[in-house]
Amino acid sequence: MTPILEVKQLVKKYGDLTAVNGISFNIEQGEIFSLLGPNGAGKTTTISVLSTLFAPTSGDVTIAGHSVTAEPMQVRRVIGVVPQEIALYDDLTARENLAFWGQMYGLSGKGLSDRVEQVLKEIDLTDRAKDRVRTFSGGMKRRVNIGVGLLHRPKLLFMDEPTVGIDPQSRRAILDSVKMLNRQGMTVLYTTHYMEEAQELSDRVGIVDHGELIAIGTQEELTRQIGEKDALILDLVECEAIAALTEAARKIPGVQQVDLSECTLTVLAAQAEDVLAPVIAQANALNVKIRSVSIQEPNLEAVFLHLTGRALRD
């Protein structure tokens, strides 16, 4: 199958700062591909280059057979972009916003008005279509923001952290809509720093950090890379003795890696149950009070931790 998106050795620099450093990946038609990484990892810059907003410093990107540098207008016709910021006109109504952006994508006449009404229905805002966006909640704005990206039925949809700063209900609705769009045949490139979203949505995930793509594959492939370790997570009441506990935990047989973040200790082991009791005993010995203990089976968070030595939220 021919990939709809091919990224080869993409580099983007801003002066001395290298925001994207030689990343390469493909996205197949009909796939949901997530770029997972912490804030500042280079996800938005990557999307900006792929969507022709910025020219790459080097490397090449091809979308539906068109180069983003040589044929940007052809690329723009086949992509839809849902930016991280809510990029709407506050003083236009939802319908006016959709109509304007539809016109920018070449829609007109009855085709435009029909499509606007259809999208309003899809984002469940038909009853608020005449209201100015300024009066909408954050979640409603997000839905219009997504609606704009869907108007012209793009082959490839870029969604840049579309759930940032919204309530759980709106977040749920957005994730469901991404899955629905994918079922309708739309290819989606989704960026996020929420591991749960990437796990739930993605056929494949690319993990980015410091502008580099450090791992790529299905969730199963990625967890296999770290040896399918469990994560024992201890949330401590006080942080003073965490360093001592970290050192003690590293000496426990079966413990493969220990990471600390503020008052949280993450212990990786082949079987978390095997190290649970010794870790608790060490905590008691050091008089460290534990607020909660949880065990996570291998996930993308653990993969990121394994690959970078840092938690994803850092």
Added chain:
Amino acid sequence: MNKILLIGLKDLRLAFRDRAALLLMLAAPFLLTLGLGLVTGRFSGTSNTIQSIPLIVVNQDGEDLGNALVDVFQSANLDELLDPTLESYAAAARAAVDADQTAAAVIIPAGFSASVFAQMDAPVVQVEVYSNPARPTSSGVVKAIVESFLNQVETGRVSGIVSVTQLIQNGYIQPNQAAQVAAEIGRRAGQNGAGQDLIRLQGQVDENVSPPFDVLAYMAPGMALMFLMFAVTNGGRMIQVEQLQGTLPRLLVAPVHIAQVFAGKALGIFFTGLAQMLILIGGTGLLFQIRWGGWLPVLALVMAAVFGAAGWGLLLTMVTRGPGQTSGIGTALMLVFGILGGSFTNPGGFPPWLRTLGRITPNAWALDGFLELGLGGGFADIWLPILALIAMGLILFAITVGLFIRRGGFSR
């Protein structure tokens, strides 16, 4: 072209939905024009029209000339000008004047007619005009009417005496008939005086004479042009706001060429300025009865002025580093251009170098044009301002495009 137009119209719509901008674009120039009109007394034109001057007439004479004077005050010709009331007592009439209840009291003493018809060397009984010092204009009008009447009576009296003397000397009448003939001549003179228009109220239209210049026809465009600079610099600021809000980057990843986006934004600034000027011209024309001139030359001048001003608005966007800076510099530019360009005061009193410097402003050129049109000029009188404004817009637009290309687009 279609997308350029759509972007321009969208920006026009957004500008007119921004209440804060509307206050400065429309309300402020309206209010300032109104204020300047009040300060200069332009709006007192209607109230200064002297109408229905109240006066009290005391006719103690009761004879031909006294009655003739009353008839003058009550004549149809002076119906709109005067509102006379008859009173029997002079003291009551004077009291009414003292109490500011009337503009003047005209007291025709007993024996007035008889004194006029008496011998030439006999003293004439004086008609008294008791004036209200608080109403100098109105009482002055009353005085003028009385004086005009008395002049006619005096003319008749003198001509009567001369006529009677001539008649006696030539033997047409006997000396004992002189008094009777003189009285008859005087009576006819008085009646003739009453029949004539002592004060004529009329307007005159002469197509060969330019209409008088209306001070608001200078001030209103001055204010409109000053706040046009706000509209265009605010339009420039909105480009930067769109950059920050993400709608501009979103436009740039849509299938719209960057040149189309730039042209659309420029067109939006032009549309907004044009709409603002046309609303102000229409509004002030209707509300303040300002004569702006023929609509076609006014439209041409407005379009040229907006084009020139839009050039400044766009250039500002290219040389500032964000909406806050653009807003601050834009306001300063509006005021400086307003002063240099003559929006506040006639720059005729400026030193020559300052007048020359003022020519960099669209205000100066456009005001020249509006001045010509306000004085009844046409296309032939405003071609230079129009050309200058178009040239200004083209030069500024070219510089802006150069800067735009040099910095690689909208983004910094």
